[in-house]
Amino acid sequence: MTFMEIEDARKNKIGDDQLEKILETIETIAVSSGKKFYIFNNTISEKKLFTDKIKGPGGNLRAPALSFNHTLIVGFHKEMYERFLFIK
Numbered sequence: 004m005t006f007m008e009i010e011d012a013r014k015n016k017i018g019d020d021q022l023e024k025i026l027e028t029i030e031t032i033a034v035s036s037g038k039k040f041y042i043f044n045n046t047i048s049e050k051k052l053f054t055d056k057i058k059g060p061g062g063n064l065r066a067p068a069l070s071f072n073h074t075l076i077v078g079f080h081k082e083m084y085e086r087f088l089f090i091k
Contacts (some may be wrong), residue, residue, distance in 0.1 A: 016062035022057075025070060032057065033087055034065075037079030 017025070032043040034056045043053040057077045069076040070071075076087055078085045 016061075018062060022064055025064075026046065028073060029070065029075045030073040032075045032077070033083050034076075035080035035083055038081040040078070040080040078084075 013089055026045060029045045032053045034041055034043070034053060041053070041056065043049045045053075056067075057065055057075070065077050067077075067079060074087060076083065076086060
C-alpha cells in the first residue's frame with residue numbers, strides 16, 4: 004500500500020469545499036471518538052452523523068486523516084487502524 008499525497012493539516016486546512024470533493028470518491032468513513040470508533044457509509048442518511056464527527060471545532064477535517072481505497076479514516080484509534088490498515 005502506498006500513499007500518494009501527504010498534507011500537513013496545520014498548514015493546509017481542509018474545509019467544507021475540499022471535504023465535499025474528497026467525499027465524492029469515499030464509500031466508507033471510519034472515525035475515532037473518545038475511546039470508541041464508528042463506521043459510516045457515505046450515504047445521504049448518514050452524512051450528518053459522520054460530518055459532525057470528522058470535523059474539528061474550527062470546522063476543518065480532523066487530523067490524522069487517511070484516504071485510500073474509497074475509505075476515509077479520521078482520528079486515531081489503535082483497533083480502527085488495525086482493522087482498516089491490517090497492522091498488528
